Amino acid sequence: MAGSEQKEKIIRFYKGTEGAETAVKLVDLAEQVKRSQKFRLSGFLDPYGQEIAETVAANYPGIRVDFHGGYHGAERQRAMFIDEAFGGNPDFNIVVIKASWNGQFEHIGHRDVLGALMGQGIERDRIGDIIMGAATARILADEQMGTYLLDNLTQIGHSGVSCVLDDLSNIAPKEERCKEIRATVASLRVDSIAASGYGTSRSHAAADIAADKLRLNWQPVKNAAQAVKEGDVLSMRGRGRVEVVEIKGQTKKGRTVVVLKRYI
Incomplete structure (x- = not known):
């Protein structure tokens, strides 16, 4: 099947669904890999987006897709489309930013953290999982967005927060019951x-x-x-x-x- 036919077939399949916009972006990445014979990296995808990425890769012979969210068991993951002839070992470019606040005076939840990020105009696919701790939130992000958060995430709700670059190895693997x-x-x-x-x-x-x-x-x-x-x-x-x-x-x-x- 010709490239343009592959592209139209997938876009037509997802047209009118919640995944339509994601499908267009992922097909474009696969087309770029086909032309360059290298690799392309998506933003963070929810499980449905990951399913779309697998569908896209299955329709492009010679291209495979790998996923990573920064730690084992991550829900939101980046997709990497790779030409099977490409010999490199590309990185997923994921970092984790640890935001901390005074837990004695303010309770901050996942929704508050996500709201603060979206309130800054950050697109959702630039952010991975948000892992809540005791008066802390670990925010998975792409490298460029991580740098932005270090400089600009100073408040969540009414609370001042401080951000540092954390180590991905500090995130415990998610154990599903x-x-x-x-x-x-x-x-x-x-x-x-x-x-x-x-x-x-x-x-x-x-x-x-x-x-x-x-x-x-x-x-x-x-x-x-x-x-x-x-x-x-x-x-x-x-x-x-x-x-x-x-x-x-x-x-x-x-x-x-x-x-x-x-x-x-």
Whole structure:
């Protein structure tokens, strides 16, 4: 398939979805790699963006994609498209800035830190994970943005903060807790699977869908009746992810047996 056809095929697939803008950026990076036979680096991507990057790489023979977010288990990661003939070992150019404040007088949360960054006009893809600690926040960023934060991030909310360049090795790998759930459901509707995975009722799950809280494969769920299949991933901010591991068949009463994994 010609390059222009590959490009149009991918952009058309994501057109009208939450990932449309990301798809255009990533396809452009892949096209640049194809021409230069070297590598190109994306901004920080959420899991859905990473899925798009994998789709893009799969449509460009001779190009592979690697991911890194600064530490093991990072949710937001940069994608690197690399020509397989390229012999170099390029760097992901990720740094971590440690912001500190007086915890006796102010409680600062993840949302406050992100709000302070966005309030400075920083684009979201310049920032990776934000790891909260005791009166500290470790902010993953690209190298250029890290330098900017050292000079300009002086306040979060009403609190003054001081920033230093930290070492990536100081970030502990993220350990995901996981529990297996075996359930029987009336159908493979997304509200039914979400109810089993998150331990709630179908009506509650439907309300979460109506409130745009639930994602299926990192895309908004438009309809509670949407079907799920093996390998699908449900996610809800603050409540973790649920993976549909196996669909085992039906019981004598006509209910479907499913095996789910919930990551917290």
